[in-house]
Amino acid sequence: MVTGESGYFACAANFLRGRKCIFCGSFRVLHTARGYVKCQHCGKSKSLAKLRREIEILKGFYQLQPAYRLAQDLGVDTKVTTRVYRRLREALFHVTELEGGKLKGEIELDEAYFGGRRKGKRGRGAAGKSIVFGLLEREGRVYTRVVTYLTAEELMRHIQAHTRKGSVYYTDAFRGYQSLRRYGKHHIIHHQRAFVGRGRNHINGIEGFWSYAKHVLYHYRGVSRYHFPMYLKEIEYRFNHRRENLFKRFLKLYFGYVSP
Numbered sequence: 001m002v003t004g005e006s007g008y009f010a011c012a013a014n015f016l017r018g019r020k021c022i023f024c025g026s027f028r029v030l031h032t033a034r035g036y037v038k039c040q041h042c043g044k045s046k047s048l049a050k051l052r053r054e055i056e057i058l059k060g061f062y063q064l065q066p067a068y069r070l071a072q073d074l075g076v077d078t079k080v081t082t083r084v085y086r087r088l089r090e091a092l093f094h095v096t097e098l099e100g101g102k103l104k105g106e107i108e109l110d111e112a113y114f115g116g117r118r119k120g121k122r123g124r125g126a127a128g129k130s131i132v133f134g135l136l137e138r139e140g141r142v143y144t145r146v147v148t149y150l151t152a153e154e155l156m157r158h159i160q161a162h163t164r165k166g167s168v169y170y171t172d173a174f175r176g177y178q179s180l181r182r183y184g185k186h187h188i189i190h191h192q193r194a195f196v197g198r199g200r201n202h203i204n205g206i207e208g209f210w211s212y213a214k215h216v217l218y219h220y221r222g223v224s225r226y227h228f229p230m231y232l233k234e235i236e237y238r239f240n241h242r243r244e245n246l247f248k249r250f251l252k253l254y255f256g257y258v259s260p
Contacts, residue, residue, distance in 0.1 A: 008062070008247045012055050015251075018048045022255045057084040058254060062247045064219040084254070086230075091253045093233040099240070103137040104164040108206040109171045109180075110134055111150060114217070114232075115225060130228050135162055136206040141240045146229050152176045159183065170203050209239060 014020035014027075018037045021029050026041035031048070038045035053076065060070035060081070067081040074081070113129040131150060135158070136142045143162050147154055155176050159169075160183065167184045171177040180186045187201050213235045217223060223231050241249060 011248045089230040096233045106138040106168045108136045108203040110206040112210040
């Protein structure tokens, strides 16, 4: 088994050499006089120089390098790296919404606040921040959604849409979750009490995800409110596929290549 970061990138070796089609995975490829790789199976072609550049940019994306810094390292215009990053994030946004059915079993629910440069009130009611509602299936996936208001109706709408009725829910004491007991078994964690988090009565999983998300966002040194949902879904995708070769998945999403 190949380990380490170089092992993650090994899946691109034949693409970089022009021996394999990036679109269908066929080895029946030809090199043209114009420097293109043309596939005899699917009929598609692509400049080998452009292909190599885009794969290098996807490596930078995998490594959480900001687009402007990667552009400097590769000696290309920032617009080039930004365009590749944006295209992949748009694909990740749609894929995370389409992936896998509803969460089930033991589910942790919580909200987090992102953004805002000014110091001041933190937590619920903090001004100038994006509100994110999160649902985490223990030992499984997470689902996130940027919300405008934290109302019981808004929260229950997302809970019913993305979890199975009869699941076991863990939340803090926020009153917006009061009606949750009608949908499944509801455990409330009172953070102000002693011995919080003993046994299974905790929301450490979703709180750990918030820490992970903020760590990833730190690499980008600030994200606009407009683009924040796409960055959030990228982080969600990274978390949900954390046990897989993310770089290989990014290649598939960006180029449409389906690994055999």
